[in-house]
Amino acid sequence: MNDGTVTSPVFVRTLGQGARKVLALHCTIAHSGVWAGLTSALDGQATLTAPDMLSHGYSPDWDGQGDFFDLTTGFSADLLTEPMDVIGHSFGAMVALRLALEYPDRVRSAVLIEPVFFAVAALDAPDVLARHDQEAQPYADALVAGDMQLAARLFNRMWSADVSPRWTEMQEKTRAAMIRGVPVVPAVKEAVFDDQKGFLKPGVLDRTTMPILILSGTKSNPVMPVIGQGLQNRLPNASYDVVEGAGHMLPISHPAATAKLVQNFWETTGLSE
Incomplete structure (x- = not known):
């Protein structure tokens, strides 16, 4: 590599x-x-x-x-x-x-x-999308509030598998990278x-x-x-x-x-x- x-x-x-x-x-x-x-x-x-x-x-x-x-x-x-x-x-x-x-x-x-x-x-399937949107609301609210740490934590948890490490189990640099990247989520929402x-x-x-x-x-x-x-x-x-x-x-x-x-x-x- x-x-x-x-x-x-x-x-x-x-x-x-x-x-x-x-x-x-x-x-x-x-x-x-x-x-x-x-x-x-x-x-x-x-x-x-x-x-x-x-x-x-x-x-x-x-x-x-x-x-x-x-x-x-x-x-x-x-x-x-x-x-x-x-x-x-x-x-x-x-x-x-x-x-x-x-x-x-x-x-x-x-x-x-x-x-x-x-x-x-x-x-x-608008009903299925509505359920997704309801599940996603907590991290969407955190993004609107400008709490990028909470938004990254909730976004990661929603899309991770049950066996994935919890937020507190991750290395600090991994958490920091997710916090850094999560502001692009609302930037592509309309797309x-x-x-x-x-x-x-x-x-x-x-x-x-x-x-x-x-x-x-x-x-x-x-x-x-x-x-x-x-x-x-x-x-x-x-x-x-x-x-x-x-x-x-x-x-x-x-x-x-x-x-x-x-x-x-x-x-x-x-x-x-």
Whole structure:
């Protein structure tokens, strides 16, 4: 694993040395290093180019200027120097979907792991989304109040598995990193909840003709399979699968099972190297 490549203005990590070139986009309040387990489980098949989002990992803080979704998409697109496979998790999966829409000539395939596109659930199962919103209200209130420590703690707890370490069990630097990253959550609310970018307008998703795999964990929040299956129904060349026993953090908690599904996707779509 190589840790030291910087592409201005964000930090970029390279993992693995396989022939397949993959752009890997992490979730909110994580960092690029979380892809190490999946890289290892891919057993030498791929080289992952993994940026840190602004306010995450080794990248600088976001200054609050501009649209965070636009900025993240732009920085990520700059790393698509050739046709590549893209893997994104959570908000990173939203970026991956947008790359597939806006740069189809550079995205060979996409794996969307628990994309947080709540606007899909608003259309397909508003009752399920309402339950999610009720569960999320405590951290949403903390964000509005400016209590970033409480917001990060509640956000992490909602999206973590039961076996994940509790807030007080984490290292101080881990807690600090989550507190640093959590302000971007409200910055993308309109994009993920209200379809601010218009992905769900008639005909837009039809542009994603490349193979797309959508993954959910069987123990994740019930809104996630609604989103995953809803996107599968709207994308022209998409499949949907689940990682048994996993929650939202499935590429981190279940890297071997995730890698198996990804490898099978690459093989069955004729994309094996």
